[in-house]
Amino acid sequence: MKVRKAVIPAAGLGTRFLPATKATAKEMLPIIDKPTIQYIVEEAIASGIEDILIVTGKGKRSIEDHFDTAPELEQNLLSKNKLEMLASVQESSNIKIHFIRQKQPLGLGDAILQAKAFVGNEPFVVLLGDDIVESEVPCVKQLINQYEHTQNSIIGVQTVPKEHTNRYGIINPQEEVTSHLFKVRGFVEKPKIEEAPSQLAILGRYLLTPAIFELLETQESGSGDEIQLTDAIDRLNKIEDVLAYDFAGKRYDVGDKFGFVDTTIRFALKHPEIKVQVQALINELAD
Numbered sequence: 497m498k499v500r501k502a503v504i505p506a507a508g509l510g511t512r513f514l515p516a517t518k519a520t521a522k523e524m525l526p527i528i529d530k531p532t533i534q535y536i537v538e539e540a541i542a543s544g545i546e547d548i549l550i551v552t553g554k555g556k557r558s559i560e561d562h563f564d565t566a567p568e569l570e571q572n573l574l575s576k577n578k579l580e581m582l583a584s585v586q587e588s589s590n591i592k593i594h595f596i597r598q599k600q601p602l603g604l605g606d607a608i609l610q611a612k613a614f615v616g617n618e619p620f621v622v623l624l625g626d627d628i629v630e631s632e633v634p635c636v637k638q639l640i641n642q643y644e645h646t647q648n649s650i651i652g653v654q655t656v657p658k659e660h661t662n663r664y665g666i667i668n669p670q671e672e673v674t675s676h677l678f679k680v681r682g683f684v685e686k687p688k689i690e691e692a693p694s695q696l697a698i699l700g701r702y703l704l705t706p707a708i709f710e711l712l713e714t715q716e717s718g719s720g721d722e723i724q725l726t727d728a729i730d731r732l733n734k735i736e737d738v739l740a741y742d743f744a745g746k747r748y749d750v751g752d753k754f755g756f757v758d759t760t761i762r763f764a765l766k767h768p769e770i771k772v773q774v775q776a777l778i779n780e781l782a783d
């Protein structure tokens with residue numbers, strides 16, 4: 497079955513960015529001139545996704561506004577003949593996006609459960625806004641390519657430093673079935689560093705069969721007292737094989753302060769309008 501639908505959970509509290517996220521959605525924080533969530537939406541579209549659901553919560557209205565038309569702003573840019581800016585503003589409203597609210601931030605697993613009716617009985621992908629991936633083949637497309645061969649749920653992973661394993665869902669790989677594709681013994685959310693079964697971490701990209709919803713409905717709270725998607729995936733793996741794919745590409749962690757600054761600097765050094773100035777600034781600071 498073709499993978500057509502994507503779910504982007506964006507209902508988290510963003511506590512790592514307080515006070516910035518008190519009244520602003522974390523997903524709207526820009527990397528240079530584009531909100532992080534737009535990079536994520538663009539990856540989904542570049543992967544052939546046709547329908548996107550964003551799960552929002554309190555204080556997230558700006559996400560809906562961003563993907564809506566902005567008639568006054570558009571008219572203003574048109575009257576000033578700022579056509580390039582007009583195109584960039586219209587770009588984000590030309591996409592077919594649906595929204596649903598998660599009433600309380602009970603965890604990522606609960607956020608995905610809100611997508612049950614939207615997804616129906618189809619395989620779908622999940623993209624988290626904390627990770628931006630730059631790759632020749634979009635990350636989600638890489639997962640879809642694997643799914644087309646196997647028809648299994650496929651979880652995107654990459655190797656992280658041992659000392660960071662307690663921040664992620666970590667897989668316990670069983671065997672590499674084909675290049676970069678692993679059969680998995682188990683999935684564990686945020687293990688203690690000394691107990692991490694590997695350094696292969698789930699990095700915000702999932703392709704799931706709809707069987708996950710039944711498990712999410714009965715999923716109890718786990719790490720951080722939240723309903724964890726990783727725990728439901730671990731249970732799914734006991735019913736039908738869930739594979740892990742070590743995807744190609746550079747992944748930027750924009751979910752914490754340092755990762756956000758790191759990503760901003762790297763993107764600034766590639767941005768046609770400012771890269772020369774930013775390089776000069778870095779040289780000056782290094783002297």
Ligand code: UTP
Nearest residue numbers: 505506507508509510511512601602603604607
């Ligand atoms: P995170 O834990 O990285 O996001 O959740 P957060 O909770 O917003 O950030 P911190 O840790 O408080 O700083 C991973 C993803 O799951 C979503 C978040 O929006 C993020 O995309 N999420 C998390 C929800 O949609 N609902 C939740 O209840 C929890």
